[in-house]
Amino acid sequence: MNVPSSWRVPLLATGIAAALAYPLLVPNYLVTVGMLVFFTAFIGQSWNIAGGFAGQTSFGHVVFFGTGAYTSTILQVTYGWNPWLAWPVAMAAGGAVGWMIAVLSFRAGLKGSYFALITLAFAEVFRILANSVPFTRGGLGMLIKADPRPENFQFRDPIWIYYLAFVLCAVSILIAWQLTRSRFGARLVAIRENEDAARALGIDVFAEKVKVLTLSGAMCAAGGTFYAQKYLYIDPSIAFGVDKSVEMLLVSMVGGAGTVFGPLIGSVALTGINEGTRWLAGIVPALKNVQPLSLVVYGLMLILIVARLPDGLMGLFRRRPKAVPRA
Amino acid sequence: MPDPAILLAGVLNGLLAGGIYVLVAVGLTLIYGVLHIINFAHGSLLMLAMYAVFYLWRLLGIDPYAALPMVIAGSFAFGFVLYRLLIGRYNHGRDENILLITLGVSIVVDNAALLFFGGDTQTIDVTYAGSFVELGAAFLPLPKIISFAASLLLCLILGLYMAKSDTGKAIRALARERQGARLVGIDVDKLFAVSYGIGIACLGAAACLLMPSYYVTPSSGHAFVLVAFTIVVLGGMGSFVGAAVGGFIIGITESLGGLILGEQLGQIGISLIFILILLLKPTGLFGGAR
Amino acid sequence: MLEVRDLSKSFGGLKAVDGASLDVRRGEIVGLIGPNGAGKTTLFAAIAGFHRPDAGHVAFEGRDITGLAPYKICAAGMVRTFQITQPFAAISVRENIMIGAYLHTGDRRLAEREAEAVASRVGMGGQLDQNGADLTVAGRKRLELARALATGPRLLLLDEVMAGLNPTEIGEIVEVIRDIRAAGVTILLIEHVMQAVTSLAERVYVLNQGRMIAEGTPAEIASDPGVIEAYLGHGAAKVLRA
Numbered sequence: 001m002n003v004p005s006s007w008r009v010p011l012l013a014t015g016i017a018a019a020l021a022y023p024l025l026v027p028n029y030l031v032t033v034g035m036l037v038f039f040t041a042f043i044g045q046s047w048n049i050a051g052g053f054a055g056q057t058s059f060g061h062v063v064f065f066g067t068g069a070y071t072s073t074i075l076q077v078t079y080g081w082n083p084w085l086a087w088p089v090a091m092a093a094g095g096a097v098g099w100m101i102a103v104l105s106f107r108a109g110l111k112g113s114y115f116a117l118i119t120l121a122f123a124e125v126f127r128i129l130a131n132s133v134p135f136t137r138g139g140l141g142m143l144i145k146a147d148p149r150p151e152n153f154q155f156r157d158p159i160w161i162y163y164l165a166f167v168l169c170a171v172s173i174l175i176a177w178q179l180t181r182s183r184f185g186a187r188l189v190a191i192r193e194n195e196d197a198a199r200a201l202g203i204d205v206f207a208e209k210v211k212v213l214t215l216s217g218a219m220c221a222a223g224g225t226f227y228a229q230k231y232l233y234i235d236p237s238i239a240f241g242v243d244k245s246v247e248m249l250l251v252s253m254v255g256g257a258g259t260v261f262g263p264l265i266g267s268v269a270l271t272g273i274n275e276g277t278r279w280l281a282g283i284v285p286a287l288k289n290v291q292p293l294s295l296v297v298y299g300l301m302l303i304l305i306v307a308r309l310p311d312g313l314m315g316l317f318r319r320r321p322k323a324v325p326r327a
Numbered sequence: 328m329p330d331p332a333i334l335l336a337g338v339l340n341g342l343l344a345g346g347i348y349v350l351v352a353v354g355l356t357l358i359y360g361v362l363h364i365i366n367f368a369h370g371s372l373l374m375l376a377m378y379a380v381f382y383l384w385r386l387l388g389i390d391p392y393a394a395l396p397m398v399i400a401g402s403f404a405f406g407f408v409l410y411r412l413l414i415g416r417y418n419h420g421r422d423e424n425i426l427l428i429t430l431g432v433s434i435v436v437d438n439a440a441l442l443f444f445g446g447d448t449q450t451i452d453v454t455y456a457g458s459f460v461e462l463g464a465a466f467l468p469l470p471k472i473i474s475f476a477a478s479l480l481l482c483l484i485l486g487l488y489m490a491k492s493d494t495g496k497a498i499r500a501l502a503r504e505r506q507g508a509r510l511v512g513i514d515v516d517k518l519f520a521v522s523y524g525i526g527i528a529c530l531g532a533a534a535c536l537l538m539p540s541y542y543v544t545p546s547s548g549h550a551f552v553l554v555a556f557t558i559v560v561l562g563g564m565g566s567f568v569g570a571a572v573g574g575f576i577i578g579i580t581e582s583l584g585g586l587i588l589g590e591q592l593g594q595i596g597i598s599l600i601f602i603l604i605l606l607l608k609p610t611g612l613f614g615g616a617r
Numbered sequence: 618m619l620e621v622r623d624l625s626k627s628f629g630g631l632k633a634v635d636g637a638s639l640d641v642r643r644g645e646i647v648g649l650i651g652p653n654g655a656g657k658t659t660l661f662a663a664i665a666g667f668h669r670p671d672a673g674h675v676a677f678e679g680r681d682i683t684g685l686a687p688y689k690i691c692a693a694g695m696v697r698t699f700q701i702t703q704p705f706a707a708i709s710v711r712e713n714i715m716i717g718a719y720l721h722t723g724d725r726r727l728a729e730r731e732a733e734a735v736a737s738r739v740g741m742g743g744q745l746d747q748n749g750a751d752l753t754v755a756g757r758k759r760l761e762l763a764r765a766l767a768t769g770p771r772l773l774l775l776d777e778v779m780a781g782l783n784p785t786e787i788g789e790i791v792e793v794i795r796d797i798r799a800a801g802v803t804i805l806l807i808e809h810v811m812q813a814v815t816s817l818a819e820r821v822y823v824l825n826q827g828r829m830i831a832e833g834t835p836a837e838i839a840s841d842p843g844v845i846e847a848y849l850g851h852g853a854a855k856v857l858r859a
Contacts, residue, residue: 057423057426057427059430104606105605105606108605108606108607108609109609110605110606110609112422112423112426113365113422113423113426114605114609116423116426117365117556117560117601117605118601118602118605118606120553121553121598121601121602121605122598122602124553124598125595125598125599125602128591128592128594128595128598129592129595131591131592132588132589132591132592132595138591139591181725182723182725183719183722183723183725183728186712186715186716186719187716187719189705189707189708189712190705190716193704193705193706193707193708193749194703194704194705194706196667196699196703197699197703197704197705197764198716199667199686199687199688200665200667200687200691200696200697200698200699200703200765201691201696201716201717201720201764201765201768202688202691202692202696202717202720202768203688203716204686204688205688242549246430246434249427249430253427258707291438291441292437292438292439292441292442292545293438293442295434295437295438296434296435296438296439296442298434299431299432299433299434299435299438300431300435302427302428302430302431302434303413303428303431303432303435306417306424306427306428306431307413307416307417307428310424
């Protein structure tokens with residue numbers, strides 16, 4: 001962002017302080033809204049690392065989310081694991097699925113729209129499998145027994161799950177920030193901007209893409225476990241449905257794909273729209289079914305952003321080059 | 328394994344469904360072949376056309392088959408305008424961008440439908456819906472047979488139109504050689520819009536043919552979009568013949584998958600075919616080099 | 618240093634390169650010229666690993682690198698630029714060049730310092746903060762050169778770095794290329810414009826319709842009837858001599 005560097009530290013400190021103080025000052029309902037902002041920013045960031053930084057647009061990122069959610073839930077419910085212990089295993093599973101999809105797709109040379117569509121199909125395969133195989137209990141979904149104790153990764157007071165979401169979001173921002181200053185991140189951007197040139201300059205494009213999708217898959221899977229622990233229930237259409245994929249893509253694109261704070265800003269904006277339409281529905285009874293209205297707005301924003309603001313809302317804060325002329 | 332008679336019935340039902348898929352896929356492959364864009368809104372626009380057919384019947388009492396000319400014309404106009412106002416303006420640069428824009432369109436259309444039409448499943452009760460034709464051991468619903476024949480007839484007409492008419496010839500020239508078409512003075516932008524319009528008109532026709540025997544909900548688009556992409560990828564992006572053959576293969580796969588693997592797991596065949604084709608032979612059965 | 622032997626590459630029946638051979642010795646500037654569509658860029662791409670040759674061998678510093686992936690060839694010390702410039706459009710010139718420098722260091726500060734040093738070598742010291750997309754044609758050509766140079770190559774393959782530049786800009790980039798050679802980098806360059814090559818290269822190869830038709834000093838090449846015909850069409854040599 002084009003903020004003078006002397007402002008950055010105070011700005012960041014104020015932001016963190018506000019985020020920490022926020023749940024102490026507002027009713028529980030708004031604490032949960034804040035939690036959702038950070039959680040969505042976190043899974044959005046997992047998309048952003050692959051889709052924004054490395055330019056590998058995915059339409060099926062939910063496949064990692066669901067893998068994480070189901071891995072930890074099955075370990076916990078069926079095998080009696082402690083969810084905290086199951087968490088890293090879920091991340092590893094998400095990473096493994098990311099690795100597999102990347103190796104298969106990038107080995108076959110899939111790029112751009114084709115990569116996006118094949119991720120969608122993978123998510124669909126996982127959804128159908130989760131719907132059909134016995135160990136996920138099919139369409140019934142899986143319930144985690146409520147036992148709100150911190151050692152069970154369940155909290156009586158929403159403030160703790162809020163802080164956990166905040167920490168996840170902060171860690172994901174740190175990872176993205178690290179990408180802007182490391183060789184790995186620079187190479188991802190090079191691959192996004194021009195694969196041939198990246199290859200000519202000594203970058204093992206395939207290996208870097210596999211790495212980033214593995215990392216992204218592991219992060220997204222961490223979000224899956226978090227979600228399952230918060231709501232204590234998952235089913236195939238929650239865990240592998242296209243809606244979550246779209247949500248991750250949207251917050252990144254709207255906020256600014258390939259930027260460090262994009263997913264957070266996108267998440268704040270989209271949550272704002274959500275709450276706005278909910279409020280609207282409160283006063284206009286004809287709009288009792290609000291969820292679709294906010295999605296209509298999201299869709300319009302996506303079109304607008306892709307067409308007019310390729311850097312998302314972050315683009316409003318700085319000067320960036322116009323569309324890429326191919327010379 | 329179910330017994331052969333049931334399998335045969337499954338194959339026949341799959342063929343009938345496939346006949347309509349062909350029409351949907353031809354529209355998608357035409358848009359890809361000419362414009363080189365992947366129209367992710369294809370399923371959603373089909374859903375919208377199906378609602379149009381539904382409301383024409385519900386509010387004005389127009390039979391779905393009688394609505395064909397009207398809905399085809401309306402869909403063409405809708406597609407033409409959508410292309411002119413939105414898609415055509417951003418039909419340059421990274422191909423993901425146009426995919427994202429059509430994704431945006433599909434999100435808007437899906438949710439606007441939910442908002443205005445509600446989430447209920449809607450069907451049309453035509454008098455002939457319950458009629459069956461007995462073919463060997465199989466009972467085939469009459470509307471499906473009519474729709475099958477009509478769909479193939481429409482594909483044939485479209486094929487003839489593309490082969491013989493001036494517009495059709497110009498569009499095919501455009502698909503082969505963009506720059507050349509521009510040089511010989513073809514109004515390229517208008518033809519792009521016409522092509523997109525024809526692609527969407529195919530959806531309008533498909534909607535009329537689907538409604539007597541299928542249902543529509545705001546999420547119908549989802550159900551069709553992966554099917555349509557699979558057919559097109561299987562046949563080869565941009566290939567008419569491929570779309571036709573792919574449509575039948577997918578129709579039968581879906582029907583037999585449901586019979587053999589059960590309703591839930593049976594859907595997996597389509598996604599798997601899609602993945603395998605992209606991984607192993609991305610040019611499809613009839614496609615040239617990408 | 619570089620040995621290309623009987624290299625062939627076809628695209629669907631069309632022989633783009635047909636049994637071409639060439640040698641580049643350490644410290645030389647070698648030119649590769651030929652009319653449009655002669656197969657120069659295809660030959661380059663096949664040498665640098667972008668196309669797998671159908672037949673023939675490429676050896677770099679005595680090691681067979683035929684069909685090796687481009688990134689491995691780059692790591693081995695041979696790097697190419699693109700005729701159609703391929704800047705990383707959304708990032709700055711400094712970041713563009715750093716991508717090259719990252720080949721041999723993982724340290725950001727070091728890569729940054731190197732990028733700045735390379736930028737001033739090619740005369741881009743003042744444009745470090747501009748975005749790749751905002752550069753002029755001349756700027757993009759320089760950026761291609763700078764990025765390639767930052768990888769620390771021993772052999773540089775330059776694909777038409779002078780095409781599209783005006784005479785002043787050509788003069789500047791000729792100087793830059795001379796300096797690069799003086800610093801110990803061997804250079805093989807493709808040019809369509811013969812004049813630019815004659816002022817730089819010690820030896821020139823001529824490619825026509827995929828075949829190597831001549832090799833020699835610029836003066837020898839300029840008076841070779843076969844070369845003149847290839848460039849100007851059948852019978853041109855006779856006309857010119859008259």
